[in-house]
Amino acid sequence: MRIFGGLTQESDQGNPTPPRFLQFWLSSRGFGTNHPLMMRFRPCGCRGGIVNRSEILIVPGLSVSKTGQATVDSSIADLLFELAIKLEKMTGLPVDVQHVVAALVLAARSGQLDPQQPLSRDDSELAAALKVQLK
Numbered sequence: 001m002r003i004f005g006g007l008t009q010e011s012d013q014g015n016p017t018p019p020r021f022l023q024f025w026l027s028s029r030g031f032g033t034n035h036p037l038m039m040r041f042r043p044c045g046c047r048g049g050i051v052n053r054s055e056i057l058i059v060p061g062l063s064v065s066k067t068g069q070a071t072v073d074s075s076i077a078d079l080l081f082e083l084a085i086k087l088e089k090m091t092g093l094p095v096d097v098q099h100v101v102a103a104l105v106l107a108a109r110s111g112q113l114d115p116q117q118p119l120s121r122d123d124s125e126l127a128a129a130l131k132v133q134l135k
Helices: 074-091 097-109 124-134
Strands: 002-009 020-027 034-040 055-059 062-065 069-073
Touching: 055 074, 055 097, 062 097, 069 074, 069 097, 074 097, 074 124
Parallel strands: 034 069
Antiparallel strands: 002 020, 020 034, 055 062, 062 069
């Protein structure tokens, strides 16, 4: 799997602080083509963690719209960072938050994640599932 992209800033009406958008694409032998996935970090409590009808819940705090935009609630940002460090040690590969989000999306698409189960730092099954997606 290859992940590449860059950071852009966009304004959001009604939000005094512009959200950060990170756009990247997933490329994998299983897909055969590049699939765009845009990731947006939203402030904690924004929309109350409720996912609207146009978004697919991956895990609490992470959803993906039907157009491929991933939205990450800031309440899980530290946890994603910690998972990146843990997965980096497990795989011996450089892993960052974007890789973790992509691995979560891929694991959810393959039915390995329960969308109602919150992420946990100490979940060895989750780490093993994400490790498979990263390799």
